[in-house]
Amino acid sequence: MEKNIIADVFGTKVFNDDVMREYLPKKTYQGLKSTIENGEELSPEVANIVAHGMKEWALANGATHYTHWFQPMTGITAEKHDSFISAESDSRAVLEFNGKELIKGEPDASSFPSGGLRATFEARGYTAWDCTSPAFLREDALGVTLCIPTAFCSYTGEALDKKTPLLRSIEALNTQVLRILKHFDEKDVTKIDCSVGAEQEYFLVDRDMFMKRDDLIFTGRTLFGCMPPKGQEMEDHYFGSIRERQAKFMNELNIELWKLGILSKTQHNEVAPAQHEMAPIYDTANIATDHNQLVMETMKKVARRHNLECLLHEKPFAGVNGSGKHNNWSIVTDTGKNLLSPGSSPHKNKQFLLFLSAVIKAVDENAAFLRMSASNPGNDLRFGADEAPPSIVSIFLGEQLEDIVEQIIENGVATHSIKSERMDIGVNTLPSVKKDASDRNRTSPFAFTGNKFEFRMVASSMSIAGANTVLNTTVADVLQDMADELDAAEDFDSALDHLIQRTLKEHSRVIFNGNGYSEDWVEEAHRRNLPIVTNMVDATASFLDPKTIKIFERQNVLSLTELESRAEINYEAYSKVINIEAKTMIEMASKQYVPAIIKYVTKLAGSINSINTACPEANTSVQTELLKKCSDLLAKTQNALTTLIEVSNIGSSMPEGKEQAEYYRDTVFTAMNALRSPIDELEMLVDKEIWPVPSYGDMLFEV
Structure with missing residues (x-):
C-alpha cells in the first residue's frame, strides 16, 4: 500500500527527535534533551558531539554549507553561509563542523537596525544557537544548506533580534505560572510554555503583471489604482472553490512546509479576490515564530515557481480587504494541560478564572503597548472599517464567560454557567448539531475562542515574536503580583476569590462583546477611557512609557536601553x-x-x-x-x-x-x-x- 504523502515527507528536512536518536549517542541525546526541556547548561563536549551528528545528517542529505539563521530587527531573517570544507592538506578537502561553530557565529552587527546600540564602526555581534528550535535543511539554487536557528546579540550583550526577547519572555512566564500552580496542587508540572498558532493571510497575483508595477516591486502595495466594477461585494470568493493555478501553488506549498516539520493544516480563499489563508496546528511560541518566518519565505519562493507573486503586505489593494495574521495564544503545561481551557463547568474552575482574570488585567493595563506590537505602516492602512479589528484594544469573552464575569463582579463568586445546546437544523436527514456556549466575534482584536485568545491585530508581514513577547511579559508581570498576594494569604480560598473578583471589577472596562466596527464603540471606548491609537508613530511612544519600562525590566525581558533602541528603530522604519x-x-x-x-x-x-x-x-x-x-x-x-x-x-x-x-x-x-x-x-x-x-x-x- 502506498504511503500517504504527508507521512512520507513530514519532517524529512528537520533535525528532529527521531534524527537525533539516530545520529547521536544515547548519553549525548539525553544531555541535549535535558537542555531543551529543562534549560540545563549544554557542555562543550555535548556540543561537539551534537555538531558532528548534525553535520553527518546534513551531509547525508546533500548539504554543502551551514548557516546561523537569525531574526534581526528588520522583521525578516538573515544568514551567512559557510561550507563544511576544511583544507587539511594539499591533496584533499576535509569536511568539519565543531561545537564552537554550532554554538556561536559572528555577523556584522552594525549593518542591521540597532537603534543606536551599535555604531557603524562597532561591527561585532554574535549569533548563539537556540537548541529549543530544531535545525533544518533548506534546498534552493545554492544547493542544500543546514540552517541553525540562533539568537542575535551585540558585543555588549543587548538583544538585536526578535528571538532573544521572546525566549526571555517565555522564561518569565514560566517562572510566574509555576508559582501560581503550586497553590493548585499541580505537582507533576515542572514547566509551561505558551502555545501559538499563527494564521497567515496573503494575496497571489500573476508575476508578469507584478513586474510591470514598480509600486508592488518596491513597496509591496499598489500606490495607485482604482477599483474594478466588481470587488468582493458579492462575497463569492470567501471559501470558494480554489482555482487550478492557486491549487497547484498550495499543493506544493504544503509539501515544502511539511518537509520542514511545519504543521500546515488549513487552506482556503479569503474574502478579497486573489486573497488566501494558510493556518498551521499550534506549537510552542518559539518554534511557531520560527515556522511562521519559514512560511512567509516559502510562500514567496513557491509562488515564483508558478509564475505568481505572493503579496504579504497588509493592504496591497485599496478598496478590498487587507491581510492580517491571527495569533492564537494559550498557556500549556508539560503535562499537556491548557490553562485557558474553561472545562465543562467554568464557573467552578478557579484556576482557569484566575488565569483568565490575569490576561484581562494584562491586556487592559498594557493595551497601548499591545497595539504597538502589531504596528507597522501597512497595518495603519488596514485597521478599522469593515475588514480588520479597530485600533481600540478590547477583549471578547463570549456570552458564557461574560455572564460568569458579571456574576463574580456582583456576588464574589459565580454559581452557574450557560450551557451549550443542540441545534435542530430542521431537516430529518441531518443530525442535530451541538452549539458552542458562545458565538464568535470577528470584529474583536483580542477574542477568547474556546481555550485560547486570538490576537487578531498582528500584521500579515510581521514576525509574531513581538506580539507574543508582549503577551508573555505582561501576563507574567500580573501573575507575579498575584503570586505574591497568594503566597502571603492565610486563607487561600478566600484570598483567591477576592483576588479574582477585584481583578475583574477593576479591569472589566476592556471587555466588549459588541460590534467593534461601529462608531458607537469608538464613543463608548472614549467613555471607558480606553486608549485609541490610530497609527504606528503614536503606538511607538508606548516603548518609553514608564509602566512599560518597569514591567519589562522587572521581568528581565528588555532593558531600558533595549526599549529605547526599539523605539528608535520603529521611528526610522x-x-x-x-x-x-x-x-x-x-x-x-x-x-x-x-x-x-x-x-x-x-x-x-x-x-x-x-x-x-x-x-x-x-x-x-x-x-x-x-x-x-x-x-x-x-x-x-x-x-x-x-x-x-x-x-x-x-x-x-x-x-x-x-x-x-x-x-x-x-x-x-x-x-x-x-x-x-x-x-x-x-x-x-x-x-x-x-x-x-x-x-x-x-x-x-x-x-
Missing part, C-alpha cells in the same frame, strides 16, 4: 517606508502616468482637430469635454507631484527620529494621497491600451 513609497510615486507619476496621460490628451486633441477639419458641422462636445476633464486632472496631478517632491525632500533631510516620523505621517503621506487621487480618476478615463500599468481588475481577477 516608519520614515523609511513612507519615503520609499513617496519616491516610488514620484517616479511612477513622472515617468509613466504623466507621459501616458499627455499621450492620451494629445491623441484626443488630434482627433477633435481631425473631425473639425473633415466635418466642421460635427458635434465634438463629448470629446472636448473629455479633453478638458483630462487636462484639468493632469494639471492637478502635476501640482500634487510638485508638492510631493518638495515635502519628500524636506522629510529626507530631517534628523532620524520621532519628529521625522511625524512629518512623514502628517505631511508626506497626505501629499501622497493628494497625488493618487487625480491619477486614479484618470484611470477611469484614459484608454486601457495607453494606461501604463496593469489595473486592479487585471491583477485580482486574471490569476
Whole structure:
C-alpha cells in the first residue's frame, strides 16, 4: 500500500527527535534533551558531539554549507553561509563542523537596525544557537544548506533580534505560572510554555503583471489604482472553490512546509479576490515564530515557481480587504494541560478564572503597548472599517464567560454557567448539531475562542515574536503580583476569590462583546477611557512609557536601553517606508502616468482637430469635454507631484527620529494621497491600451 504523502515527507528536512536518536549517542541525546526541556547548561563536549551528528545528517542529505539563521530587527531573517570544507592538506578537502561553530557565529552587527546600540564602526555581534528550535535543511539554487536557528546579540550583550526577547519572555512566564500552580496542587508540572498558532493571510497575483508595477516591486502595495466594477461585494470568493493555478501553488506549498516539520493544516480563499489563508496546528511560541518566518519565505519562493507573486503586505489593494495574521495564544503545561481551557463547568474552575482574570488585567493595563506590537505602516492602512479589528484594544469573552464575569463582579463568586445546546437544523436527514456556549466575534482584536485568545491585530508581514513577547511579559508581570498576594494569604480560598473578583471589577472596562466596527464603540471606548491609537508613530511612544519600562525590566525581558533602541528603530522604519513609497510615486507619476496621460490628451486633441477639419458641422462636445476633464486632472496631478517632491525632500533631510516620523505621517503621506487621487480618476478615463500599468481588475481577477 502506498504511503500517504504527508507521512512520507513530514519532517524529512528537520533535525528532529527521531534524527537525533539516530545520529547521536544515547548519553549525548539525553544531555541535549535535558537542555531543551529543562534549560540545563549544554557542555562543550555535548556540543561537539551534537555538531558532528548534525553535520553527518546534513551531509547525508546533500548539504554543502551551514548557516546561523537569525531574526534581526528588520522583521525578516538573515544568514551567512559557510561550507563544511576544511583544507587539511594539499591533496584533499576535509569536511568539519565543531561545537564552537554550532554554538556561536559572528555577523556584522552594525549593518542591521540597532537603534543606536551599535555604531557603524562597532561591527561585532554574535549569533548563539537556540537548541529549543530544531535545525533544518533548506534546498534552493545554492544547493542544500543546514540552517541553525540562533539568537542575535551585540558585543555588549543587548538583544538585536526578535528571538532573544521572546525566549526571555517565555522564561518569565514560566517562572510566574509555576508559582501560581503550586497553590493548585499541580505537582507533576515542572514547566509551561505558551502555545501559538499563527494564521497567515496573503494575496497571489500573476508575476508578469507584478513586474510591470514598480509600486508592488518596491513597496509591496499598489500606490495607485482604482477599483474594478466588481470587488468582493458579492462575497463569492470567501471559501470558494480554489482555482487550478492557486491549487497547484498550495499543493506544493504544503509539501515544502511539511518537509520542514511545519504543521500546515488549513487552506482556503479569503474574502478579497486573489486573497488566501494558510493556518498551521499550534506549537510552542518559539518554534511557531520560527515556522511562521519559514512560511512567509516559502510562500514567496513557491509562488515564483508558478509564475505568481505572493503579496504579504497588509493592504496591497485599496478598496478590498487587507491581510492580517491571527495569533492564537494559550498557556500549556508539560503535562499537556491548557490553562485557558474553561472545562465543562467554568464557573467552578478557579484556576482557569484566575488565569483568565490575569490576561484581562494584562491586556487592559498594557493595551497601548499591545497595539504597538502589531504596528507597522501597512497595518495603519488596514485597521478599522469593515475588514480588520479597530485600533481600540478590547477583549471578547463570549456570552458564557461574560455572564460568569458579571456574576463574580456582583456576588464574589459565580454559581452557574450557560450551557451549550443542540441545534435542530430542521431537516430529518441531518443530525442535530451541538452549539458552542458562545458565538464568535470577528470584529474583536483580542477574542477568547474556546481555550485560547486570538490576537487578531498582528500584521500579515510581521514576525509574531513581538506580539507574543508582549503577551508573555505582561501576563507574567500580573501573575507575579498575584503570586505574591497568594503566597502571603492565610486563607487561600478566600484570598483567591477576592483576588479574582477585584481583578475583574477593576479591569472589566476592556471587555466588549459588541460590534467593534461601529462608531458607537469608538464613543463608548472614549467613555471607558480606553486608549485609541490610530497609527504606528503614536503606538511607538508606548516603548518609553514608564509602566512599560518597569514591567519589562522587572521581568528581565528588555532593558531600558533595549526599549529605547526599539523605539528608535520603529521611528526610522516608519520614515523609511513612507519615503520609499513617496519616491516610488514620484517616479511612477513622472515617468509613466504623466507621459501616458499627455499621450492620451494629445491623441484626443488630434482627433477633435481631425473631425473639425473633415466635418466642421460635427458635434465634438463629448470629446472636448473629455479633453478638458483630462487636462484639468493632469494639471492637478502635476501640482500634487510638485508638492510631493518638495515635502519628500524636506522629510529626507530631517534628523532620524520621532519628529521625522511625524512629518512623514502628517505631511508626506497626505501629499501622497493628494497625488493618487487625480491619477486614479484618470484611470477611469484614459484608454486601457495607453494606461501604463496593469489595473486592479487585471491583477485580482486574471490569476
